Amino acid sequence: MKKYNHTTYAILGILTTECTSGYAIKQFIDQSLNHFWKISYGQIYPTLKAIVADGLAEVHTSSHEGRPDRHEYSLTSKGIDVLTSWLEQPVEQVPVERNEVLLKLFFGRYQSKASKVRILHDYKQKLADRYQTYVSIEQAILAHKNNNEAAAYWLCTLDYGKRITLAAIDWCTAALDQFSVEEE
Amino acid sequence: MKKYNHTTYAILGILTTECTSGYAIKQFIDQSLNHFWKISYGQIYPTLKAIVADGLAEVHTSSHEGRPDRHEYSLTSKGIDVLTSWLEQPVEQVPVERNEVLLKLFFGRYQSKASKVRILHDYKQKLADRYQTYVSIEQAILAHKNNNEAAAYWLCTLDYGKRITLAAIDWCTAALDQFSVEEE
DNA sequence: GAAAACATGTAAAGGGTTACATGATTCC
């Protein structure tokens, strides 16, 4: 079976929900998988075309009064096969996140104490904001849980986000303690 | 001041250590910042050229008996300026890691229970391996600490890696508990 | 004698973001 990139699988997965147009896919991503998967329009539209060209989905243009035309995509059985067989395969490797804060701190001896503290403090704040975002999304999912089979899985990915973010916040706290105490 | 990409700053930073050639830079990265920053030769050599072209470093070819010629790079004062002023700037945003396991779990309802458990179990094992790698690197740094001013910073980035990895392992355990119990 | 380590590089392809281009409708 032909291999596709992860972006293609992500879009195939989203096409199993009620989000069937490029615009709707983008919205869905921004609201629910944004914390571990981002996609831009520059990827979505060309990928949708390729998906259709490969027979993984079909398009129908729907006209709604007072709304722009919509290209609605629906998975073919081949598309579902490609998605499910990808889902069954184990993950090859744990991702390496490129982290600018760590890169800067790695070269911390060329940085002033004030700068290190400022950067870490700033980063910690951003992490705290992110944590709050996760909590909000979680509450939104819990509120609409009743009519959604997928809720348990969505909550599980959010739980990951929360745990990782908390661990990162704790690290910031420890690093700030360490580097604020040091003499200049 | 002209902006460079993160890879360039990473290489400028490494050029402050005793690693002065493309080959040595690659080794250094693989041994110490591999957990938050990877670079391939395909980036290193062209970037070194660009760094020299912009006057951030100088090259000298050194010949050692019984060894291939080495291109040794040393930072100019301009290079040091570019590096230090980048270090002082705050980080714009927290990175979004693309995580294949989360992507697969997000669409967990199209996956068999056995497959989910296998994938999570496998992932947890890979995380445990990674944790051990961090512990080994940590011990190596501690053993040579005496002659290295940068050790505290290196250990701090490793601490981040350990904390995040542990949090991810805990999440795997919780997710496995949740999804093993469920009825098929 | 073969494999691993030392050493430098390029080219093609893949993946992704950003900016641009267009245009309707709805809300303030």
Added chain:
DNA sequence: GGAATCATGTAACCCTTTACATGTTTTC
């Protein structure tokens, strides 16, 4: 009247990986 939302798309550019190309020396 202007901003935001709805809606689709392309082109240029940037970044990164992978595969290729080359050749020596050391270790097993």
